[in-house]
Amino acid sequence: MFELTEEQKMVKSAAREFVVNEVIPVAKEIDKEDRYPEKIVKKLVELGFFGMTLPEKYGGGGMEYKSYIVAVEELSRGMSCLGTIMSVQNTLYALSLLEFGTEEQKEEYLPDLCNGKRFGCFAITEPEAGSDIASIKTKAVRDGDEYILSGQKEFITMADVAKVAIVFARTDQSADKHKGISAFIVDTNSEGFNVEKPIEKLGGHGVHSCPIALKDVRVPKENLLGKENYGFYQALKVLASGRISVAARSVGIAQAALDAAISYSKQRKQFGRYISEFQLIRAKLAEMAIKVDTARLLTYRAAWLKDEGKDYVLEASMAKLHASRIAREVASEAIQIHGGYGYTKEYDVERYYRDAKMGEITEGTNEIQLLIIANELLKRGIA
Ligand SMILES: Cc1cc2nc3c(=O)[nH]c(=O)nc-3n(C[C@H](O)[C@H](O)[C@H](O)COP(=O)(O)OP(=O)(O)OC[C@H]3O[C@@H](n4cnc5c(N)ncnc54)[C@H](O)[C@@H]3O)c2cc1C
Known part of the structure; x- marks a missing residue:
């Protein structure tokens, strides 16, 4: 490992x-x-x-x-x-x-x-259903050999370039809220499928997240993905794997910030010495390196568990939470080591800081990760 x-x-x-x-x-x-x-x-x-x-x-x-x-x-x-x-x-x-x-x-x-x-893109979030995905309101009503989908999705990443969307919608209005959701494979060129203007965001530039308005979109019944009314559980499973990926992205950003800080500290002179010679700067670099390594180890462990066919829900959430948190901290310290120049657009470290923040929110906020971790811990009991 x-x-x-x-x-x-x-x-x-x-x-x-x-x-x-x-x-x-x-x-x-x-x-x-x-x-x-x-x-x-x-x-x-x-x-x-x-x-x-x-x-x-x-x-x-x-x-x-x-x-x-x-x-x-x-x-x-x-x-x-x-x-x-x-x-x-x-x-x-x-x-x-x-x-x-x-x-x-x-x-x-x-x-x-x-x-x-x-x-493709993955569309579950709605204006009033973010962390609480089980409360989505988008409806899918069966009409002969088709389902008719209507509702509003929010923040859907790559909706503006995707040709296919996995859309989650409520198929059973009377069921308990977790139990009445299904997933559909939807052609983004379908009539009534409207991708709206990308949301302007702090970082993560280069890839857009857009609202989608679904107005009576007709989807053939063959495009139901998985079992009807099991969509919520399917989403949870996919998101657990996705979190390892968010963790890896965070490790990459944190490593880039550390690389930049090491390199700058060896070039910048103050008080007649390279700032890398100051103990306070050295301590910062050491703390940053420990954070990057611990995040990488947690991330690789979660991926290894998945490859081994073992349960990885707890470990994926730990990796995602820790890696996204340390990416923000390491990027912040990288700015600090660059002094005033770190706060300018001339250097990449301000970009790393803006990009790092995204990992604390997407694919389940870090508050939700704490809930998952505690839940799994209590379920697994004492080792
Ligand atoms: C850049 C970006 C890309 C995204 N891409 C996609 C995508 O491709 N597809 C998709 O479906 N969604 C996507 N999302 C949506 C994302 O998954 C949600 O933003 C996220 O799950 C949080 O939902 P929310 O924004 O509605 O916040 P809310 O759920 O309203 O949360 C607000 C605050 O309350 C906290 N909170 C909520 N519930 C609890 C609780 N029970 N206990 C403690 N604290 C709680 C949250 O942690 C947060 O701090 C994206 C979001 C962003 C920013």
Whole structure:
């Protein structure tokens, strides 16, 4: 578990080389323009980063989840939006289909994800249902061979580039709120499926999150994903895997901030000495490195448990909470080490700080992670 396998080392060095040559030179510009990095994503498709963990028969790479996690970490080290794009496609979208799709659905959608022809998005959040996803109001009413979906979704990442959406809607109005939800595979070109203007956000630029208005969208009954009224439980399962991915993105951002702080401290002189010679700066660097390493270890452990087929819900939440928290702290310290220049757009550390914050909110806020961790601890009992 502590050593990367040959496969993971290969993925890490391929991702790093790509980041150094193709990402770092344009990262500042993409952040400033908040532009989707289409060319970079195309190259990542060619290199096989989409569908890495999917079975080869669907065009995937058949790799371990941990290899994918290493890729997310390295790509996020260059630009966090790449970690987000990887996560939405390889976990939220791909795993929804892989875990719950019929063979026909997998054959229809997974190859097109791997070859980049059709990306997806995952739409559960609504204006009045964020942490409490079981209270969604979007309705799906059966009408002959179709369902008719209507409602409003909020914050849906990649909705503006996705050709397919996994949409969660209420199929049983009378059931207990967790029990009446189902998931649907929806073509984003369907009549009545309206992706609204992207929400302006603090960081994570390069990938957009948009509201979606669903007005009487007709979906063939064959596009029900998984069992009717089991959507809530399906979402929980996919989100648990997704959290390991959010943790990896956070580790990547934190590592980038630490790299920048080390490098700056060896160049900047004050009082006639490099600031790296001051003990207070050294202590900061040491604390930052411990934080990055502990977050990485928690993240790799969660991925390893998933690969081993063991329960990882508790560990995924721990990794996500800790990594996103330390990413914000490490990025803040990196700004501090850069002094006034760290607070300017000239250096990358202010971007890392803005990007790091996102991890504390998405795929279940860190308050919700505390609830999950406590719940799992009490369920598992004393070891
Ligand atoms: C950049 C970005 C991208 C996103 N992408 C997607 C996406 O692709 N698909 C999607 O479906 N959603 C997406 N989301 C939505 C995201 O999952 C929600 O924002 C998140 O789950 C929190 O919901 P909320 O914003 O409604 O906050 P609320 O649930 O209103 O929470 C507000 C505050 O109250 C706290 N709180 C809530 N309940 C409790 C409780 N029981 N105990 C203690 N504290 C509590 C929260 O932790 C938070 O601090 C995205 C959000 C962002 C910001």
